[in-house]
Amino acid sequence: MAKTNPGRFFEDYTVGEVIRHAVPRTVSGGERALYHALYPARHALYSSDEFARAAGLPSAPLDDLAAFHVVFGKTVPDISLNALANLGYAEGRWLLPVYPGDTLRSESEVIGLKQNSNGKSGVVYVRTRGLNQRDECVMEYVRWVMVRKRDLDAPAPETVIPELNKVIPAEQLVIPAGLHFSNYDFTLAGEPHRWGDYAVGETIDHVDGVTIEEAEHMLATRLWQNTAKVHFDNTARPDGTRLIYGGHVISMARTLSFNGLANAQMIVGLNGGAHANPCLSGLTVRAWSEVLDKADTDAPGVGAIRLRLVATKGGAPFELKGEDGKYLPDVLLDLDYWALMPK
Amino acid sequence: MAKTNPGRFFEDYTVGEVIRHAVPRTVSGGERALYHALYPARHALYSSDEFARAAGLPSAPLDDLAAFHVVFGKTVPDISLNALANLGYAEGRWLLPVYPGDTLRSESEVIGLKQNSNGKSGVVYVRTRGLNQRDECVMEYVRWVMVRKRDLDAPAPETVIPELNKVIPAEQLVIPAGLHFSNYDFTLAGEPHRWGDYAVGETIDHVDGVTIEEAEHMLATRLWQNTAKVHFDNTARPDGTRLIYGGHVISMARTLSFNGLANAQMIVGLNGGAHANPCLSGLTVRAWSEVLDKADTDAPGVGAIRLRLVATKGGAPFELKGEDGKYLPDVLLDLDYWALMPK
């Protein structure tokens, strides 16, 4: 019996099946420090226990995207080892903050399958949940990937395409218990702009850029125990490049967005996202945002803001797609998320 | 209203003004581990809780220079975003050790202003204080930077040049409460040389060298939340290089100085410092030291030693300036500091 994991192929998935992913992970101050070393992370709620306490939390949580990466990384060996493409995200919600000392594991339910017309591959939809040591769900999201078939003669499964919200309704966002921005210190947070200062349709060029190094994206991707070989092995791709984990670009863009969105503190919803073009080392990543929507919440002083976050490797800000409706070649990422901001 | 931070220009500063800097930061064992990964840090007091306890401290503090970097990093968006040059440091004192769990923030008071004769820029002097979660000052230092004017027609401010000590008098150095070197273990510390073994005028070649990588200086600089774009963006400078944060060179030189100064445990004073030439990746950094002065202290077994620490990228040790009085091209750093050493 072969001992190594060959990964699953399209015909290995069944709608309704729940896959328990391996390797639970306890996080500590070490993960927080590394997140600050790997990305220009400056959002105060994740940087300072005192700032988090002033906002009603027991201490600074692990960055929301770090929690996402830990949960996501565990799914790779079961979901995307033989994936041809990561097609999309939907219905992502952060349900509980993750604190140093928490242990995370992941589960994915197969919620859709559709064989491609060429018969060589198919689309697998999974809803992934991150669970802590008390089996509480800390976050969930749907993603769909294109996966190869092992056996081209395997029969096509019944097509099931899940109905997914294009946007999470604001009332379904979960605000952490106790969170408030009643006595929010805008000076310590870094910018004076509050929820009311942002207008739907407004665009923000985050100005700064970071040139990407091989060592850094590999450190980051390993930290999340994502072991997809294309990220690490320069012999795994015909051109000798290492493909950078899409999540590295997400975190880079989000942290660059501090400059103009310093008060978009907590990410609570992921409406969708596309990795528009591959990211390779040596590129300089920049970011721009667009305000897509705003909504009030019941938490004292807390508003919700829906943002488009775009990462680029060049070109002018605020340009996204060409006349053909396709992403421009310099666009790396197009992400749609909800964040919480002081009113 | 533009949302991103354009930084301050020379005419935006007023003598007497106190600027509260953004993004408080809680430190943990993660920062300590990263400091050991980024630099060849071996001073025992910062490496071992047990060694620190034997010296009268509750546990190993965060490295003094790591505390400095955290405090310094916060000032960048308000002080040096539009700086043309970092001109000098003075009157730096470490006042309280920083421990895992502490949260640091920074404030700077503008203590001097002098417009340059060309009318295009001026020198801004600030006294920066690092404060912990109890609003205790953990360290302070003066630095002065040359900052561009936004509006060349803005009137020159009244010239105020602060009087600064060229050297901090030994009696103004602050020894951490309880610190003693009464039962100091020289074997565990790594070298037998005690305070009495060093003579004023003595020079030490620290022998070892470290070749600098882009990934490492960016990890370090981000860890301190210093976001000056020249350190990260290879499109920000005409020659496509990334300028290495001067503090990275300070930490590299100080940790290399372990070999010959293993017992210069705590840094308590920063008399002055010059970043003589820019540091770029690919260079191999070396260091040498000169004993500038010695002083006794009231703490049991503790002496103070004043050291010149020079980092180079080549050339012979102990050569600093040319006949024209200017730093030689291979000199990166010339730092003047006080450290505590067992007698």
Add this chain to the structure above:
Amino acid sequence: MAKTNPGRFFEDYTVGEVIRHAVPRTVSGGERALYHALYPARHALYSSDEFARAAGLPSAPLDDLAAFHVVFGKTVPDISLNALANLGYAEGRWLLPVYPGDTLRSESEVIGLKQNSNGKSGVVYVRTRGLNQRDECVMEYVRWVMVRKRDLDAPAPETVIPELNKVIPAEQLVIPAGLHFSNYDFTLAGEPHRWGDYAVGETIDHVDGVTIEEAEHMLATRLWQNTAKVHFDNTARPDGTRLIYGGHVISMARTLSFNGLANAQMIVGLNGGAHANPCLSGLTVRAWSEVLDKADTDAPGVGAIRLRLVATKGGAPFELKGEDGKYLPDVLLDLDYWALMPK
């Protein structure tokens, strides 16, 4: 008196002498997070406090190899600064798990000396022990290195060659107190293969590869406070390359072996090891294993498995030596160790 450490030469060692090594080190969650960032580490017992508790331990220990690196790193300034070659390891045993908060130091006893026939160097055998803050021995191992003579006219010492076990008898392996695999969760651990599923003589190709970067091996080697200049200074070797610390290759190979040996959780014995060829940055490291032996233990559900772990930089798996009995040029490491596995 020169202040820097010139290292010891062959004639400076005496059989029976015990060398206390410098710079004790307290470990925390920071070291654990960095180990996950530097290596594709996924063994569940070291990743999850909850998984470790289910196996009878108080929390997840520091990875066994991280503990080894910390203990080893301290010996470098006294044992291998003037070494021409690291010749071998034997009788390595892990005696106590290391937990966050523990402080480690090292001692080495000289147990053998043999001058080489050329009179220019000799072989030094040391038994190194890692001790925690309670002076308990957490691990021990023998290694022997070839060290230069300072003075070629120094007389040869009496030759003493220690008798060393080629393989540690299984009954001498130390199982951590309380460890059991009675209710082991194979799904969370990542693979279904139990001790009974492995046959002596079986070989496993671990498939994945990692391309090595300068920044990463330097971060790792510094983290263990190993300051041998060949790892850091590209001017220290005639060809301008940096030689990668052999322990970096050991950890890379061990963590790559997760894919096929996910349940070989704890390393308890190091029978031997050879760094067959130097490792340089830019290479892609792969690994394969061979089951050398199996033994039962008294701990509930726990079996011992003896494995050969080979790291390569190319070539076909399972090829080790040429017809001349020498390691093939693509072989980097040949390690022989005992691990604990659920039955």
